[in-house]
Amino acid sequence: MKTSYPLIVLIFLLVSCNPVSEKAKNKHIDPTAPIHKAAGSKSQNNLKHNVFKLPVLGSFDLSAMKVDSSNNYSFEDCIGKTIRYSDAGTALVADSLTCKDDIYIYTYYLLNDKNKIVAVNTKKLGFTLVPGQQSYSFVLTEKVYNFSTTPATLWEKTDTLESALSKPADKPLTKTNLENAENSYKLWNMKLSGVWRLK
DSSP states (O other): OTTHHHHHHHHHHHHHTOSSOHHHHTOOOOTTSOSSOOTTOSOSOOOGGGEEEETTTEEEEGGGSEEEEEEEEEETTEEEEEEEEEETTEEEEEEEEEETTTEEEEEEEEEOTTSOEEEEEEEEEEEEEOTTSSOEEEEEEEEEEETTSSSOEEEEEEEEESSTTSOOOOOOOEEEEOTTHHHHHHHHHHHHHHHHHOO
16 A cells, blocks of 8 residues: 555646646637636626627627528647628628647637628637746737728737636737738638638
8 A cells, every 4th residue: 555655646746737627628618708707707608798899890799690600620639610690791700729728719700791801800828838937827819900901900919827717917909010911811811711611
């Protein structure tokens, strides 16, 4: 029994050092949900009156929009889900991607009545090892590519969180002119068409 005690302690330490819980491994995130929930909230899909707010792009009442299509897909260690909502003259495509529980990416495409991308909002949450320490921090980055302005603009911010469920600081997005807007637009078009082809 004495020889098995150190082995049990070692196994406990290895399991407890895992920064992602088993519960999180089996959970697929709703692409319309915020990238994280505030601590203490009852549900991750806590949209107030089904109104979904995106910075720069505005608010979208999902209960007034119809679901045109959806796609569940996976590749390597990643799983994703895409849902397209539409209203008169506007469409919102919400895509969530989770890769090995190390990273969560939410991408929202705003389309016009000709099915062209007007703007893209992307939120990425991942954890990284804190330099010089044996602890992890979570980094949340958010970018909004607005192709409806001349010149096209990029809004962005980065927050460091203590945990995936921590509420980020209320930092404002900083605005700059989007360099290589045409290439960026082509890239987002390619990504948007790609999420529908994946299975």
